Amino acid sequence: MNKIKVFSQLNEQERSKIEVLIQMGKSKADIATILGRHVSTIYREIKRNTPKRGIGAKLYKGANAQLKTKQRHAQKPKAIRFTDTIKCEVFKWLTEDRLSPELIAGSARVNNRLCVSHETIYKWIWQAKHGNKRKDRKYKKLYKFLKHAGRRRKRRNMYQNRGCIRHRVSIEERPRIINERRRLGDKEMDIVLGKNHAPGLLVLQDRKTRMTWLQKIESKSAVYIEKKIKKMIKRCKHTITSITTDNDLAFANHYNLDVKVYFTHPYSSFEKGSVENRIGVLRRFFPKKTDFKTVSVQAIKFVERKLNNRPMKLFNFHTPLQQYYKFAFIS
Numbered sequence: 001m002n003k004i005k006v007f008s009q010l011n012e013q014e015r016s017k018i019e020v021l022i023q024m025g026k027s028k029a030d031i032a033t034i035l036g037r038h039v040s041t042i043y044r045e046i047k048r049n050t051p052k053r054g055i056g057a058k059l060y061k062g063a064n065a066q067l068k069t070k071q072r073h074a075q076k077p078k079a080i081r082f083t084d085t086i087k088c089e090v091f092k093w094l095t096e097d098r099l100s101p102e103l104i105a106g107s108a109r110v111n112n113r114l115c116v117s118h119e120t121i122y123k124w125i126w127q128a129k130h131g132n133k134r135k136d137r138k139y140k141k142l143y144k145f146l147k148h149a150g151r152r153r154k155r156r157n158m159y160q161n162r163g164c165i166r167h168r169v170s171i172e173e174r175p176r177i178i179n180e181r182r183r184l185g186d187k188e189m190d191i192v193l194g195k196n197h198a199p200g201l202l203v204l205q206d207r208k209t210r211m212t213w214l215q216k217i218e219s220k221s222a223v224y225i226e227k228k229i230k231k232m233i234k235r236c237k238h239t240i241t242s243i244t245t246d247n248d249l250a251f252a253n254h255y256n257l258d259v260k261v262y263f264t265h266p267y268s269s270f271e272k273g274s275v276e277n278r279i280g281v282l283r284r285f286f287p288k289k290t291d292f293k294t295v296s297v298q299a300i301k302f303v304e305r306k307l308n309n310r311p312m313k314l315f316n317f318h319t320p321l322q323q324y325y326k327f328a329f330i331s
Contacts (some may be wrong), residue, residue: 010037010045010069015062018045022060082116082124087139090121094145097306098284101125101146107311110318147280165247165263167255171271174262178242181208184327185241188275189229191220191250192282200292201300203282204232204243205275209323210312212278214304216297226253233259238328244272281307 010018014035021031028046032039049065051057056064093099099107101121108115125146128139178186186207194200202215202225215232217225233240242260245251246269254261264271285303286295308324311317 010041012062012066015045015049015065017062018042018065019060019062022046082120084135086115087124090115090124091139091142094142097310098145098281099310102313103311103317106313106317110311110316145284147284165249165252165254168247168263169261171244171262171264174242174244178207178244178262183241184208184238184324187240187243188272189243189245189251190272190275190279191217191225191248192279192286194286194290194292196289198292200286200290200295201282202228202232203275203279204229204236205278206320206324207244207274209327210274210278210314210320211324212304212307212320214282214300214307216292216295216300220248220250222250222252225250226256229257233257246272278307281310 014037017035018031021034026034028042029039031037032042035042045065046060049068050060051064090101090104093104094101101118104121105115105118107113124136125139125142127133128136129141129143177183184206188205188207190203191199192201192203199217199220202217204213204215205211213232213235215228217228219225229243240259242262243254243257244262244264245254246264247266251261251263269276282303285306286292308321309319311319315323
């Protein structure tokens with residue numbers, strides 16, 4: 001006697017044997033013994049897959065039984081992984097922490113939290129925007145928290161007349177060690193403007209770890225910015241060895257700093273792409289036309305902490321703060 005199989009479904013070959021054994025006049029108990037199955041399994045199989053009317057009524061066919069089984073499995077309700085609980089968590093990460101779907105999914109994976117893929121999150125956001133399902137109405141404006149919410153960049157005037165920066169050192173003269181991001185202390189800097197192009201923030205970022213410092217500013221005069229930069233340099237625990245910035249006249253007094261300053265080519269912001277990318281994230285907290293006069297220093301410090309505790313795909317979803325202290329300890 002064949003050993004009874006436990007917890008396994010009938011396959012196509014077994015169903016063909018059932019058809020032949022029925023034609024031979026074998027009883028259900030005999031078929032169960034021959035196949036090594038429990039007799040209840042055979043009873044259920046024949047009852048479920050034998051048509052009661054129409055062509056072939058009351059005749060068990062193995063091929064038809066296999067086809068019907070596949071159709072039932074395909075139509076079976078699937079478990080919904082993207083539950084309401086997960087949607088609420090994703091909503092919080094998008095709106096409060098300003099994380100992108102890719103960072104949400106990646107960070108959840110690294111920290112063993114239950115989540116879905118970033119493709120699923122994007123699909124849900126756009127379905128909520130364009131659909132009218134009652135359960136997704138509260139998420140209809142969620143797309144606005146994405147980094148690129150359908151906006152287009154304005155073409156810049158490549159022929160603006162700018163003043164000259166004395167003792168300007170081009171990025172072409174920057175040492176190779178800075179380009180390779182092998183050490184702490186090499187920074188990039190830029191200015192974020194607010195409402196009516198008024199000065200808002202001075203942004204300093206470490207090229208290796210992406211650690212970011214923010215300083216509120218109220219003027220773009222060279223003397224004023226020089227003082228603010230010196231104040232930011234004191235905030236950094238490690239010595240700043242270089243700063244790369246653009247050709248804004250606000251940095252005209254760079255030669256008064258105890259730091260080597262390199263300037264990008266005109267209208268080549270991609271040459272300081274790290275700080276440009278960080279400003280793109282910063283805009284999720286302070287959108288364009290923000291009136292920084294109404295923004296407190298405490299709010300700026302809060303956003304600074306958010307940026308430095310934000311997981312990055314570049315660091316396998318660890319944060320700039322973790323990277324900074326890691327290399328600071330090594331140094």
